[in-house]
Amino acid sequence: MALTLAQCFIAVHDHDAALAFYRDALGLEVRDDVSYEGMRWVTVGSPDQPDVSLVLEPPSADPGTSPQDRRALDELMAKGLLRGAIFTTDDCDATFERLRAAGADVVQEPTDQYYGVRDCAFRDPSGNMLRFTQPL
Template sequence: MEPQTDLRLAQCFVAVDDHDKALAFYRDTLGLEVRNDVAFEGMRWVTVASPLQPDVEIVLEPPGASPDASPADRQAMARLLAKGMLRGVIFATADCDALYARVREAGGEVVQEPMDQPYGVRDCAFRDPAGNLLRFVERPRG
């Protein structure tokens, strides 16, 4: 049996502790579009996406948002988020330095200034308002 070849990423999830702060960062600082912002089964369903990737969305959700998560699980996830221990995402950009300057000027928490990596990319890193690590990668041209 051959593996499926028609699979594409549709959504990924990033834990946030404050939707409004997250929106200010992802929408206003990074320039992502808000695709959904609705109440859903007692929570807020917020998705953002790059206008360059209309079929890929990032869901901004509270830590431990699964209906199957116990109160203890939710507390553990909230503690990990507060420590910055949950994984974020890696974005591709055409100009790492310009993006770095824009996010830094907007007050983003710098983790790493732009630098050339030995594996062939230039990248920088920030934490979002919830503490998630976000990397921004500029791939070599050509």
């Protein structure tokens, strides 16, 4: 049985701000931009990895989410407590400089880690943690 990853989801409050980060600063391509029942989903991905996509979705896309749960999700996002993604890059330092120059929220400057990578971290405009890693 072969399994491959096709999509993963990242909750965002503002799709236009998310696009300024994921498309413009990070360089991902927009693959889909869909609106439905007052919500919006934008699918982005690396041109180097056409079979894997990130779906930027509303924080509580499930219509059955209660108002209390929506508020809880908003609070967790505001604190940066929802997880994001880890990207692999061939140049951690150049990736860091590109994102910093674009005004991204720096969490960690490039650092050599004991487990064999050099990595850095940012928060996207919705507070999601994104790490960028390069094998040493």
